[in-house]
Amino acid sequence: MSTLPSSALRLVPLGGLGEIGMNCLAVEADDGIVVVDCGVTFPQTDLGIDVFHPDFSYLEERRSRIAGVVITHGHEDHIGGLPYLLRCADVPVWAPAHAMNLAKERLVERGFELRQLKLNTIVPRTRYKIGPLSVEPVRVTHSILEACALILRTPAGTIVHTGDFKFDPTPPDGEHMDVERLKQVGDEGVRLLLSDSTNIDAPASSGSEKLVGEAIDKLVQDAPARVIVGLFSSNVQRLIMLGEIAQRHRRRICLLGRSANTHVRIATQMERLGWPSDLLVPSESVQAVPRSSLLVLASGTQAEPVAAMWRMATRSHPALALDPGDRVILSSRIIPGNDPAVLRMIGHLLRQGVEVRSRITDPEVHVSGHAHRDEQRRMLELVRPQSFVPVHGTLHHLHRHAQFARSLGQPDVLVAENGDVVEVGAGPLRKIDEVAVGKVATYDGEEISDDVLRERESLGRTGIAVVTLVVDVRGQLLSPPLLSTRGVLDAGEDKDLMRGAALEIAQALSGRPFASERPTDEQIIEVAQRAVRRNLDGISGRRPVAVVHVVRP
Ligand SMILES: [Zn+2]
Numbered sequence: 001m002s003t004l005p006s007s008a009l010r011l012v013p014l015g016g017l018g019e020i021g022m023n024c025l026a027v028e029a030d031d032g033i034v035v036v037d038c039g040v041t042f043p044q045t046d047l048g049i050d051v052f053h054p055d056f057s058y059l060e061e062r063r064s065r066i067a068g069v070v071i072t073h074g075h076e077d078h079i080g081g082l083p084y085l086l087r088c089a090d091v092p093v094w095a096p097a098h099a100m101n102l103a104k105e106r107l108v109e110r111g112f113e114l115r116q117l118k119l120n121t122i123v124p125r126t127r128y129k130i131g132p133l134s135v136e137p138v139r140v141t142h143s144i145l146e147a148c149a150l151i152l153r154t155p156a157g158t159i160v161h162t163g164d165f166k167f168d169p170t171p172p173d174g175e176h177m178d179v180e181r182l183k184q185v186g187d188e189g190v191r192l193l194l195s196d197s198t199n200i201d202a203p204a205s206s207g208s209e210k211l212v213g214e215a216i217d218k219l220v221q222d223a224p225a226r227v228i229v230g231l232f233s234s235n236v237q238r239l240i241m242l243g244e245i246a247q248r249h250r251r252r253i254c255l256l257g258r259s260a261n262t263h264v265r266i267a268t269q270m271e272r273l274g275w276p277s278d279l280l281v282p283s284e285s286v287q288a289v290p291r292s293s294l295l296v297l298a299s300g301t302q303a304e305p306v307a308a309m310w311r312m313a314t315r316s317h318p319a320l321a322l323d324p325g326d327r328v329i330l331s332s333r334i335i336p337g338n339d340p341a342v343l344r345m346i347g348h349l350l351r352q353g354v355e356v357r358s359r360i361t362d363p364e365v366h367v368s369g370h371a372h373r374d375e376q377r378r379m380l381e382l383v384r385p386q387s388f389v390p391v392h393g394t395l396h397h398l399h400r401h402a403q404f405a406r407s408l409g410q411p412d413v414l415v416a417e418n419g420d421v422v423e424v425g426a427g428p429l430r431k432i433d434e435v436a437v438g439k440v441a442t443y444d445g446e447e448i449s450d451d452v453l454r455e456r457e458s459l460g461r462t463g464i465a466v467v468t469l470v471v472d473v474r475g476q477l478l479s480p481p482l483l484s485t486r487g488v489l490d491a492g493e494d495k496d497l498m499r500g501a502a503l504e505i506a507q508a509l510s511g512r513p514f515a516s517e518r519p520t521d522e523q524i525i526e527v528a529q530r531a532v533r534r535n536l537d538g539i540s541g542r543r544p545v546a547v548v549h550v551v552r553p
């Protein structure tokens with residue numbers, strides 16, 4: 001690592017720059033490190049992975065210097081990595097109450113004793129001294145309660161990190177964006193702005209949550225039977241409006257799905273929902289509620305196969321079977337990559353005679369929680385930073401946001417990716433080094449190694465052949481090879497082909513193809529592996545994973 005003047009500061013992004021998800025940024029002064037956010041990202045392929053978290057080696061090696069982790073808000077891409085980081089570094093965590101309550105769920109799930117952790121709640125417009133920095137949260141509007149931007153006062157000057165934000169002029173929870181504070185800090189002078197790039201391709205403004213409420217209200221009002229709203233349940237602002245809509249149209253709410261239940265429970269504990277006790281119907285009795293008196297809120301808008309929405313679509317939900325004339329509203333966007341699955345789910349619903357409303361048919365049923373271009377411009381104009389680094393986006397988003405900022409006259413703009421070490425000193429921003437970064441796959445809280453993932457991928461592509469050989473000391477077969485395959489041949493129908501493959505293995509071994517009189521297991525395995533893979537390649541066009549067992553009686 002380069003040596004720097006003591007006034008300089010380094011930014012080391014470990015996740016979230018060059019990808020959407022898994023946000024984690026180390027802000028490093030000479031006398032300590034503050035980590036901003038600690039998130040996870042979800043897999044696009046089905047290899048048995050729950051989540052990926054950032055590779056924390058960089059922080060682990062410097063754990064004694066970490067003063068704390070500051071969380072901007074409670075979305076999984078900002079809090080989900082905490083259990084994994086806290087396993088390798090016992091550091092204090094600072095978060096708004098809502099994010100902290102969600103993080104606690106994750107920590108307890110992973111076996112942490114909460115009282116042994118150093119958890120601190122933060123509120124806006126208050127300064128917290130965390131190691132080398134003073135950290136002040138600023139309220140921003142976003143698709144979750146209590147989202148914050150952070151004003152970081154550092155030895156290199158003031159840094160503003162927007163967190164995830166939009167400018168919602170009419171937030172349903174009544175918590176307005178603290179535009180005034182952002183402007184004040186802009187007046188005082190900001191050395192660097194780090195700002196959310198997610199929606200850089202979207203024109204104009206993202207629109208208020210209130211409009212979503214109005215659109216759904218209309219769709220509930222004229223619905224003849226059940227209404228099922230699929231949503232990202234962490235959006236408590238939307239839950240607040242759905243509670244009002246249900247009461248206005250004399251419908252009771254049933255929550256289907258773990259995520260919906262968790263988020264409603266936490267928001268209720270925090271007195272943010274204020275739903276009357278008889279508003280909710282337990283899922284056990286939902287089928288008995290008159291259809292025109294029911295509003296179901298369900299998790300699983302992305303057609304996740306275990307989630308409530310998919311199970312209703314496929315008539316496999318244990319609590320509720322839909323009927324023709326019911327109305328499903330998908331109050332969500334389709335995350336890129338999920339389109340085919342979501343359209344399949346919509347197909348299953350339509351086949352049941354259920355009416356489906358989505359952002360495709362009714363654009364107002366969802367708005368994004370991330371700033372569109374006009375809002376991103378407004379952020380730059382409020383903060384007026386000396387330097388700018390776009391964050392929270394793929395490289396495409398970061399470059400577009402950088403371009404946009406330059407077009408608005410922003411002088412010093414730098415695009416950095418995960419692993420780039422950015423120096424914030426007296427002059428323009430500079431990349432001074434690179435550190436190792438990566439993502440770690442986990443299932444049920446435990447790491448899955450790269451080797452295991454590679455094997456899973458090959459198994460999916462080619463299938464597997466398992467061969468058992470009973471041999472004497474010279475490596476000669478004492479009985480015909482036993483061969484089974486999975487995902488290669490149809491064991492029931494391709495008996496002749498299987499016999500042919502076994503024969504080829506026998507032939508390969510019978511010619512004494514070994515260097516020594518008394519071949520080792522490894523030498524025998526190599527010959528058999530080659531033979532079986534060659535043979536099956538000839539039949540199926542694929543060289544499967546081949547596992548050979550040698551038995552010596
Ligand atoms: Zn967010």
Ligand SMILES: [Zn+2]
Pocket residue numbers: 023075077078164392
């Ligand atoms: Zn985010």
